[in-house]
Amino acid sequence: MPVIQVQNLKKYYKVHQKEPGLSGSIRSLFSRKYYDAKAVDGVSFDIGEGELVGFIGPNGAGKTTTLKVLSGLLYPTSGTVSVLGFTPWDRKPEFQKQFSLVMGQKNQLWWDLPAMESFILNKEIYEVPDAQFKQTLDELVELLEVKDFLKVQVRKLSLGQRMKMELIAALIHSPRILFLDEPTIGLDVVMQKKMRDFIKEYNQRFNSTIILTSHYMDDVKELCERVIIIDKGRLLFDGALAEIIKKFANHKLLTAVFSEEVNREDLEKIGQVKEFDYPRAVISVKRTVASQAAAQLLQNFPVADLNIEEPQIEDIIREVFTGKDLA
């Protein structure tokens, strides 16, 4: 039984177009041209309890809009959504007590007060019993190592410390479902790693369902077994990370090291030469003929070393987004 069901979700925004310049501004006072921006355009997926799913896509793909619909901030244009059996935009308290949305670039903590005050406020808002609050807080504070900063004004915290506090505030009611929108944005690599470890640990320890969006492939590669790729509001892929390679990469990479000088033109006959920097060359060939191409290479060229590799996931995804031919 999936905890999140999304069927044919569409969200169109009416956007008004303004001609550049002052005259455009004045004209737009009287007559405005609108067009429909299709932020999400017919997306369907199911997510089961305890899954950790990565949402990837370029800027403006519709990731955040989808998360906002799932958490009840936006009314969809059409389609049905069920999260834990609730319709999110009804915003029922029983539903709101079971999920959390963390946006890497938004803060919910009271800026002028220590984070602890916001935690206590969330405890009351979510009606968390005293004992549970204390236990959850102690656990989170220990996991995130922020014991010393609880009583410091939020405005005085560093970005990393603040992000951890934001997480605690979002988790204090032990949500069953967690939406993380760019949780590692703006953090340094060490902090990113810590955040990832925490998310993984949290998912495993509490069997919570997590959807994560990120620009950093490392986040997704390390955390998510399943990824959903959307672009221009449409679902491009939904499945295991490893499946992306099978589905989209219809080519393999042959990396050869030569013992003698070879001609680039001759190599082009084997496949598309991606890199050529003597003595090393990378050639992209169709998957189906990869072994033949390798054999040809070995026969006709002075090869010292040869490697047949799958392309990098980053490369595949970049190519999917830019709509390039993947051969």
Added chain:
Amino acid sequence: MRKYRLIFSLAFQNEFIYRLNFVLWRFRNVLRVLLAFFLWSVVFTGRDTAFGYTRPQMLGYVLFVLVIQTLVMSAPSNDNVGGEIANGDLSNYLLKPVSYLKFWFTRDLASKLLNILFSVGEIVLLWLLLRPEIYLSFHPVSLLLGLLLWISGVLIYFFLTKIAVFAAFWTPENTWGFMFVILVFMEVLSGAIFPLDVLPGWVQSALQFTPFPYLIYYPIGIFVDRFSHAHALRLLAQSLIWLGISIWLSLRVWRAGLKNYSATGR
């Protein structure tokens, strides 16, 4: 209920963080009363009455405004709600089992309490300084009716101004200018600058059919016994009708706004 009690306490603490800001804000209010005070003193030079008011009555009115207006119009929600809608911070509240309107009303209450504490002190100070004669009704019925009208005014003001700030759902760029115009109009038309019966008769009659006099002018009028009890009771009933209308209208605009809300900022 407990959550709103805590919000109240946090908001109270929050007000203290910008101490200098607060002190200056109160200073502005005192300055305004002094200004009005001296202005009317000039008007009353060489005459006993003006616009049907004696000097002590008018000065009494001016001092009263300080307290009544403080309670009615101290509303940090007016400065913040529009911005929170425009920049998407509203999302933080929509995600949680908490009512946004109750949240901000609670914060307003905290600000009102703090301001009222100060304004009482200021009144005492001003009174010691200026020694005007002030008339206050000690009739329990007047006091009760005045108090009820006052509370109703506080609520009307909250909901009316929310209708104006909810414009941010549709035009996030120009909330503040819109709000500013409305606030200035409200201040004048509610009687916060001068009692409304100094205005020409036709303006007064027209104002009767607006909610504005119910914010300040009528409550003070009852406290200083300018209206009979029967009249005061009728005013209270009308005030409650205005309260009903403004609640209904603001909730409608709120719901329509949420449909239009795009949780921007990202």
